[in-house]
Amino acid sequence: MARSFAFWSERPGSAGPSRVYLDYGGLSPVDPRVVAVMRPFLEGGVGNPAAPHSLGLEARASLDGARAKLARLFGGAPGGVIFTSGATEANNLAVKGVLARAAGRHIVTSTIEHVSVLNPCRDLEKQGVSVTYVGVDGEGRLDPDDVAAALRPDTALISIMAGNGEIGTLQPLREIGRIARARGIPFHVDGVNAVGRLPLSVDECGIDLLTVCSNDLYGPPGAGALWVRADVKLAPLILGGGQERGYRSGTENLPAIVGMGVAAELARAERAAEAARLARLRDRLLHEVLARVPGARITGATGEARLPHHASFVVPGVKADSVLLELDLRGVAASSGSACAALTGQASHVLRAIGCDGEAAEGSLCFTLGRWTTAVEIDFVIEVLPPIVERLRRLGP
Amino acid sequence: MAAVVPDRKIDCVGLFCPVPILKVREAIAALAPGQTLEMVADDPAAEADMKSWAARTGHALLAIERHGTVVRFLVRKTR
Numbered sequence: 001m002a003r004s005f006a007f008w009s010e011r012p013g014s015a016g017p018s019r020v021y022l023d024y025g026g027l028s029p030v031d032p033r034v035v036a037v038m039r040p041f042l043e044g045g046v047g048n049p050a051a052p053h054s055l056g057l058e059a060r061a062s063l064d065g066a067r068a069k070l071a072r073l074f075g076g077a078p079g080g081v082i083f084t085s086g087a088t089e090a091n092n093l094a095v096k097g098v099l100a101r102a103a104g105r106h107i108v109t110s111t112i113e114h115v116s117v118l119n120p121c122r123d124l125e126k127q128g129v130s131v132t133y134v135g136v137d138g139e140g141r142l143d144p145d146d147v148a149a150a151l152r153p154d155t156a157l158i159s160i161m162a163g164n165g166e167i168g169t170l171q172p173l174r175e176i177g178r179i180a181r182a183r184g185i186p187f188h189v190d191g192v193n194a195v196g197r198l199p200l201s202v203d204e205c206g207i208d209l210l211t212v213c214s215n216d217l218y219g220p221p222g223a224g225a226l227w228v229r230a231d232v233k234l235a236p237l238i239l240g241g242g243q244e245r246g247y248r249s250g251t252e253n254l255p256a257i258v259g260m261g262v263a264a265e266l267a268r269a270e271r272a273a274e275a276a277r278l279a280r281l282r283d284r285l286l287h288e289v290l291a292r293v294p295g296a297r298i299t300g301a302t303g304e305a306r307l308p309h310h311a312s313f314v315v316p317g318v319k320a321d322s323v324l325l326e327l328d329l330r331g332v333a334a335s336s337g338s339a340c341a342a343l344t345g346q347a348s349h350v351l352r353a354i355g356c357d358g359e360a361a362e363g364s365l366c367f368t369l370g371r372w373t374t375a376v377e378i379d380f381v382i383e384v385l386p387p388i389v390e391r392l393r394r395l396g397p
Numbered sequence: 398m399a400a401v402v403p404d405r406k407i408d409c410v411g412l413f414c415p416v417p418i419l420k421v422r423e424a425i426a427a428l429a430p431g432q433t434l435e436m437v438a439d440d441p442a443a444e445a446d447m448k449s450w451a452a453r454t455g456h457a458l459l460a461i462e463r464h465g466t467v468v469r470f471l472v473r474k475t476r
Contacts, residue, residue, distance in 0.1 A: 119413040
């Protein structure tokens with residue numbers, strides 16, 4: 001890899017790495033190759049893409065270059081890319097933007113979507129839109145037949161995530177896409193976690209709208225995109241100068257967008273090898289934690305049905321917060337459920353949906369691996385986690 | 398219950414989980430034990446969240462009243 005991060009490197013003479021970062025799902029470092037390309041766009045000499053002078057023209061060319069690079073990652077037409085401030089905005093735009101133009105007043109989504117899909121749906125419910133939240137099985141997988149059964153004559157949108165950030169489960173997008181296509185209903189996919197890690201093609205999966213996140217591809221935070229098929233009717237959420245073909249006004253965040261384009265290109269080139277490498281590390285972590293932590297269970301699916309960089313567990317008898325604190329003291333950064341879950345003490349909506357309630361869900365641990373994750377780091381977690389759990393269990397709740 | 402005049406009111410209409418709970422937590426911290434807080438919200442998840450939060454923190458959830466789509470919560474700070 002281009003550079004090893006100083007604070008994640010091995011500390012000479014110590015028992016393990018000084019810092020183990022396994023929260024790529026929370027935030028990923030920006031790839032140094034991306035930073036290098038972004039630098040001139042931050043340091044000057046570039047105009048506003050809408051400007052009439054030559055610097056504006058160059059900016060416009062850079063913007064369209066990024067559009068083409070991003071679209072190539074998932075096989076979409078470049079003209080369908082609408083750059084946004086991130087995946088949250090893209091999800092909001094997909095849900096609210098489609099419903100604003102549709103005659104139908106019904107949405108089909110799942111119980112385990114990201115809150116940036118669920119909350120716009122709930123907001124629309126207040127305005128009289130009805131929403132069917134299709135349930136999942138114990139591994140968090142949707143049955144395409146359940147999606148088909150939820151459809152109504154007035155269904156205006158199907159919105160299903162590609163891969164869940166909390167339990168790692170992938171959804172049967174092709175099957176759902178076929179159902180959507182047969183019924184002529186726009187199909188939105190929140191592609192965060194999956195785009196750039198899996199060979200996802202909008203045509204093969206019948207996707208009409210796709211949410212992509214820059215930082216998820218090791219691009220800068222603060223950028224994202226909604227890709228929209230040409231025949232989908234959409235209304236903008238943000239009005240102003242008519243940038244992004246009128247679907248997202250506001251001067252484009254050109255440094256971040258250019259960075260996102262490079263990140264997409266790198267992801268496309270390195271995806272297959274990197275996904276296989278991470279899946280091996282993931283499986284080692286999953287397997288060893290199950291073997292060494294009594295009672296631990298994997299949440300979500302396994303093998304091919306799981307995001308390659310994602311390992312998650314419930315550990316009965318311990319609070320996730322306590323384990324995470326202990327891991328942090330040993331230099332390991334990982335995560336648990338949602339902010340909401342931490343505040344209210346409830347299991348997150350995802351864990352409830354897969355039937356992990358109450359005590360079991362308090363022990364939910366989520367490790368997300370990434371481009372700079374090494375076998376040394378995984379081995380370190382495998383070493384330190386079992387005694388932490390054992391000690392906390394001895395201390396009691 | 399006799400009408401309690403809340404010591405502080407917060408309006409969380411239009412906001413979604415976890416924001417109403419965050420605001421309640423913040424407002425409760427600024428009150429003295431025995432004082433009351435009124436929170437109104439229209440997030441369908443607010444009721445379950447408030448019940449769970451109250452059970453977890455030990456503050457008393459005195460009332461949950463539904464007024465159309467808006468729910469009014471009354472909480473007394475216990476400690």
